[in-house]
Amino acid sequence: MTKAQSKDEGSWGKLVRDIAVILLLVLGIHSCVAKPFYIPSDSMMPVLRNGDRLIVSKYPYGWSYASASFHLAPRTEGRWFAALPARGDIVVLEHPETRIDYIKRVIGLPGDTIELRGGALIINGKPVKREIQPMLSIAVDPNLPGPDSGLGRFAARDAAGRPVLELPIVRETLPGGATFDTIDMGPGYVTDDFGPIKVPADHLFLMGDNRDGSADSRVPSSMKGLGGPVPFEAIAGRAEIISFSTDGTAKWYNPLSWFTALRSGRAGTNLRPERDGSANRE
Secondary structure: HHHHHHHHHHHHHHHHHHHHHHHHHHHHHHOHHHEEEEEOOOOOOOOOOOOEEEEEEEOOOOOOOOHHHHOOOOOEEEEEOOOOOOOOOEEEEEOOOOOOOOEEEEEEOOEEEEEEOOOEEOOOOOEEEEEEOEEEEEEOEEEEEEEEOOHHHEEEEEEOOOEEEOOOOOEEOOOOOOOEEOOOOOOOOHHOOOOOEEEEOOOOEEEEOEEEOOOOOOOOOOHHOOOEEEHHHHEEEEEEEEEEEEEOOOOOEEEHHHOOOOOOOOOOOEEEEEEEOOOOOO
């Protein structure tokens, strides 16, 4: 082997090692610190829209098998440095059976009794505060409404004749003060009446903000729901902020469309719930 060949092989070896180190660093950051997340449905409307890109932090609740990106870790029980979420937090989780990523809001903590009657949420025997809000008008685009969405029934036109969704909004305030907007499509949905059910130890009860269009803890796993309260170790992280949002018109072969597809006003949206200081705290 000549000196030139040895040098070339050494250079290739160093390149491979450098790439491996970079990939390990990226995987470590994704798994332990934060990672991006894409919203593919309308189940968390009106707060989150199909086409939103988020930053999800991995450390607020400690770490578990679900923290590992790309579902690389085997399913195990427990968490390291565990800290329970607060009611109202938006969390990313692995479905306990399919390991598909879901995003939902924490409604019930261990020991809570959860019930819904006529779409109204009841926690530990007390109805959650609900306030009817003005209809919310959101522009229709290729990403909204999303696939298999029931929100198309609220299609309308604004004053300029542009297609919009006119959505019925109900603001909820959970015990502890977390307050946020939900969509209530009206009576007649099977998820309007549920429970009562007590959340077991080390489990969380999760729901989507689009209350009549979310496969969550109220929905059997056979119907793509979560099949009840979710084990704490299935939680992968907390949704923090919207990094950017696209309307579905971007084309990979047209760089200009990557910018024209951006929805204005979405980047930088804080996803931590507001806290009502007048609410009863537990």
